[in-house]
Amino acid sequence: MHFLSEDLEEYIEQHSENEPELLAQLNKETYQKILLPRMLSGRFQGRVLSMLSKLIRPINILEIGTYTGYSALCLCEGMQENGILHTIDIKEELVDFQRKYFDKSRWGKQIFQHLGEAVNIIPTLNFKFDLVFIDADKDNYINYFHLILPRMNKGGIILSDNVLWSGKVVQTLEPNDLSTKILLEYNQILKNDNRVETVLLPIRDGLTVSRVL
Structure with a gap:
């Protein structure tokens, strides 16, 4: 769903930072x-992720939902020299595709791929994160949040993608639409939880920025 006209989206892209050649x-x-x-996160959202990471200057990054690795590389752009990024996905068939592009970048040795269910993998990561990007199965967003929050450094940032869900969050909820139901609850949790402060940005399909207090 386009929340802005295609002309405006094109203008925004033209007047934002260029997409690096490897990402293109x-x-x-x-x-x-x-x-x-x-x-795929795509050019504009990718530049937003890059800018946020450069402002945060994280050491430890967690990404839930790798897909083909585009957003991971965007997040690495702001990572400190000694930083690491852990990225989790369930699609075994994409692992080699991701690794090819990770190794073409200058962060190849700092990116660690995890294959499997994030709810099982997150508890095994025994360190705290400065930046987390949630972009996986919407039905588990609430579970991810509760797993991640105790593992965040103070002042750390949690980014949540697709929180407007093609505009379904403001439409009549269909009885069998579990994903929208959970996203509605998730957005309310982020709004009300006094351990974070949150702003929801109408970028692409909705991007929430939550700062850990």
Whole structure:
């Protein structure tokens, strides 16, 4: 769903930072070879993720939902020299595709891939995070939040993608639409939880920025 006209979206892209060449290649190959390429963060949101990471200057980054690795590389752009990024996904068939682009970047040795269910993997990561990007199955967003929060450094940032869910969050809820129901609850949790302060940005399909207090 386009929340802005395509003309405005194009203008915004033209007047934002350019997409790095490696990410442009990844973007193109994703659309050529991978199912559901619209899941890619894409040029504009990628530049937003990059800018936020550069402002935060994280050491430890966690990404839930790797897809083809585009957003991971964007987040690495602001990572400190000794930083690491852990990224989790369930799609075994994408691991080699991700690794190819990770190794083409200067952060290849700092990016660690985890294959499996994030709810099982997160408890095994025994260190705290400065930046987390949640972009996986919406049905587990609340579970992810409760798992992540105790593992965040004070002042750390949790980014949550797709929180407007193609505008379904303001439409009549269908009885069988579990994902929208959970996202509505998730957005309310972020609003009301006094351990974080949150702003919801109408970027792409909705991006929430939550700062840990």
